[in-house]
Amino acid sequence: MSNSFHSDDYTIDDIFDDFSQNTSQKITSKKRKIPVIMISGFLGAGKTTLFNNILKSSKQLKIGAIVNDFGSVNIDSKLVSGNVSEKTIELSNGCICCILGENGLKEPLDALANESSNLDAIIVEASGIAEPYDLMQTLRFSGNQYTYFGGNIYMVDCQNFNLANSQFPVHFKKCLQTSDIILLNKTNLVSNEDVNNIESFIRNINKRSIILKTDKAEIDTRLLFSNNTGSEHTEDEHNHHEYHSHDCSSHHHHHHIHDSFQSVSFTTERPLDPQAFINFLDNLPENMFRLKGFCYFGMKGYEQKYLIQIVGKTIDITSDNWNENEELKTEVVLIGVNLDQDKINKQLKNIIDESPEDITPENMINFERFFL
Template sequence: MPAKPSAPIPLTILSGFLGAGKTTLLNHLINSDHGLRIAVLVNDFGAINIDAQLIVGVPTAEQINLANGCVCCTIRGDLLRAALQLVERADPPDYIVIEPSGVSDPVSVAQTFQLPELRDRIRLDAIVAVVDAEQFGQLEGANAYMAYEQLTVADLIVINKIDLVTPEQIAALKRKWLYPTARVIETSFGRVPIDLLLDTGRFDPAKLLTRPTREVHVHERSGADHPHHDHSLTFSAYSWQCAAPLSLKALKRALRQLPNTFYRAKGLLYLADDPTRRGVLQIVGTRITLTMDDSWHGAEPRTQIVGIGAPNSFDAAALDALWESCRADRQPASIAEQILSGALTWLRHKR
């Protein structure tokens, strides 16, 4: 007698524009008391997957990292293979959560799970869109268009970071950007009740028919430009790594010189000022935040920075030079060191 096929594994897509707080919400979800073994697929926009390194509480076997492209287009095949890898395990997870990059189209991501290989094995439970209450209203052009498109198919909209704005600003954001019937929850630090995120059964497949998919391309900027000739949404990504520690003072100075078109950046920082702890850098629009973790969590200390902006809007070589100038071993001697050096020279001459 053939084995009874197992029930499809429920899946939640955690979407939202760059810097909205998706990874923070994901960490809250994973570490809540739900009793489920959750597998996580994390897609970042650059060659270095920073978000995957910031997720806490997921065993290595239950986390799959998808970097250097968007799961909705350029690495969609990788997403399909990763999902199949999960469902074909002898002991598959109870639930799957995917965090696409902030410039991914959730409709294209959702359609991956409607392919013949997956539609009977994974059940799309909901699309959740996270909104940055402070920065969303300041988006312009392609950024605003992409962010709004992510909301149009969401089953739940999470207005995050409400601690940074006034009630009047939240009301204005809702009036301008949200449908009157949108299901919305307001929060800070991604704290959303688990029963609103998991196994809600709110996804409506008809939503995938309400609008066409959006082609989104993210090109890694280096010394050579990557020409692009079609009408799709295009972004330029950037990444930089360094094993030498950086000077916090020099880093602050460098951050003030970033071009305005460099909308989103994030990174892990190895600082000479506090080398035993991992610095976490977050740049969203006009806001820059640096927090310090307790440790490097067993990883080798090194700085890793990724960023994304308008196409061909920044000089990658100039950014490389800017970050290189932050290395602690390239800083001038401090005033105390100069005085000490001068004093020692003077004493020798007196002898």
């Protein structure tokens, strides 16, 4: 069980005392319905990290997944690893609350939860600029008789919260008020005082939800599958109805936070020029907040898959082996506000290696300063 689970207000046992039924009862019950648990949170808050932790620590459970990415290339579905039982359903190229048709999430849910389904849980990972309060309603009223809404876990990136909240205060307030469990994540990157200030801020607008502090989104995942997570929704329903004044499938489209964002997706099978890529990292596009994806350099000794993650100003690069049958290529998605898409596309084309024969492994040395 994770050691980084900590909270001044709760211990895991306190939380369990609050719940009348535990996970195993729910999961082993023959007539059980499948909980649909939503993971939401702003760009880069740690949703996929949490999802992977859940998969790792719940190997005995059969978990289905619906993964939504804002860009046209679904990076998240490739970052979710482990024991996703059924095919992961990818919803790409837009925000989940707007790309769904009239029946909302019914179709993807029906594909995962039906008469012959043997899943224990379904996890829906919303894009970083989804409106979780709208999505929650879509999940509750999906019309799928084999599922019930198991709660919304909202992730807060403690390192970037104040800045993002100052830019989108209404959105954050709605998210925080309508969440069941709030994870204050990336506590390792900020001071305790900063974490406590964020917690007090959230407590002021939401007195009801469980707030937990995490590093690398490590929590005791029993909590997520407990019966009560998404069942008590008096205040939540009130807040939700107050906010959910539109029908996403209709043409009367209200302003969504993602209307302010653009994404640029870039894919190439040609190897990248490491020096050009470093230049790109040193001069990131203006107003870009998030970049994620994989890079392929192809040079001898550096043939691995490089996973690149940028959140705000933090750049993390790690390397991994390519999966069997995986195509060796670069695939990245950038997300930001008022992005100059043409300029970024040109910048990205410049990182393609036009003459791989001239590149020597020394070119990779500078690149290594970005490694974790």
